[in-house]
Amino acid sequence: MILTVTPNPALDYTVELDEPLEAGTVVRTDGARVDAGGKGINVSQYLHALGSETAASGFLGEPFGRVLADELAESGFETAFVSVEESTRLNQTILATDGEYKINQNGPHVSERALDDLLSRVSERGPPSLVVGGSLPPGVSADDIDRLAAAGDWATTVDVGGEMLADLAGDYALCKPNREELAAATGMATDNVDDCIAAAEALRETGYERVIASLGGDGAVLVGPNGAFVADALDVDVVDTVGAGDSLLAGVLAAYDGGADDATALATGVAVSSRVVGTAGTSVPDLDGIEDVRDGVHVHRR
Numbered sequence: 016m017i018l019t020v021t022p023n024p025a026l027d028y029t030v031e032l033d034e035p036l037e038a039g040t041v042v043r044t045d046g047a048r049v050d051a052g053g054k055g056i057n058v059s060q061y062l063h064a065l066g067s068e069t070a071a072s073g074f075l076g077e078p079f080g081r082v083l084a085d086e087l088a089e090s091g092f093e094t095a096f097v098s099v100e101e102s103t104r105l106n107q108t109i110l111a112t113d114g115e116y117k118i119n120q121n122g123p124h125v126s127e128r129a130l131d132d133l134l135s136r137v138s139e140r141g142p143p144s145l146v147v148g149g150s151l152p153p154g155v156s157a158d159d160i161d162r163l164a165a166a167g168d169w170a171t172t173v174d175v176g177g178e179m180l181a182d183l184a185g186d187y188a189l190c191k192p193n194r195e196e197l198a199a200a201t202g203m204a205t206d207n208v209d210d211c212i213a214a215a216e217a218l219r220e221t222g223y224e225r226v227i228a229s230l231g232g233d234g235a236v237l238v239g240p241n242g243a244f245v246a247d248a249l250d251v252d253v254v255d256t257v258g259a260g261d262s263l264l265a266g267v268l269a270a271y272d273g274g275a276d277d278a279t280a281l282a283t284g285v286a287v288s289s290r291v292v293g294t295a296g297t298s299v300p301d302l303d304g305i306e307d308v309r310d311g312v313h314v315h316r317r
């Protein structure tokens with residue numbers, strides 16, 4: 016079972032415009048959707064769709080937290096959220112003709128008590144695998160994530176942003192930075208795939224058994240105890256990139272959960288991600304035939 020913790024969930028509001036944004040003008044649209052989001056929650060949604068057993072936890076505050084919880088009630092996996100006093104955030108994605116705009120709020124304050132409640136909930140479940148995904152809201156620090164990771168004998172995966180990866184001091188099974196986060200975590204160049212592998216190797220040394228970096232058009236790399244693997248990107252029509260990293264991670268974790276090796280896990284992640292970028296927002300796309308897509312991903316050793 017893979018338990019995800021999203022310290023800072025979000026209601027994701029995605030609007031599609033058929034003209035560029037312009038200051039001082041009203042743009043009207045029919046294309047809008049709301050999804051339950053936040054990186055850990057997204058990972059759980061994709062894991063569930065892939066047939067892996069998962070549950071989701073984190074902090075939720077009303078009123079937006081209530082809408083998010085209602086959305087998740089339909090999802091088919093268990094949830095165990097801790098209530099906080101301020102509202103869960105509303106994050107916006109604007110898909111305009113001139114590009115993708117993303118506006119993320121900092122999120123509600125989380126008290127010491129809520130943090131202790133979260134620790135109890137995770138400990139009660141004692142999952143073999145724990146994923147902490149997304150930014151940390153006010154009141155939550157790198158020390159708190161280290162404490163959560165060390166509170167049981169679960170293997171912990173983190174996807175918490177580049178600077179935070181550098182701040183974490185515990186031992187982690189896996190982390191999933193993107194190219195910019197890899198650069199921020201290591202202070203190294205990430206201009207090409209070889210740079211990214213070198214940076215991922217350096218990041219491993221700081222307490223991560225495996226590093227998986229999503230590199231957009233350059234695909235993805237996985238660096239771990241069995242060496243470095245590079246997966247080429249698939250040629251797909253991108254609607255938006257929101258959820259791309261979460262679905263890569265979910266694909267990798269689902270594959271490991273099923274006993275896959277590193278190369279197959281990486282290929283699965285790239286395959287799932289290629290389906291998600293073809294869908295607006297963080298909604299779960301049709302994952303039928305994903306094994307065939309995975310088999311078409313070219314993975315090579317470096």
Ligand SMILES: O=P(O)(O)OC[C@@]1(O)O[C@H](CO)[C@@H](O)[C@@H]1O
Nearest residue numbers: 025052053054106119149150258
């Ligand atoms: O502000 P954070 O926590 O870094 O990212 C939050 C977020 O952008 O990440 C998900 C996509 O990965 C969205 O569901 C959500 O809005």
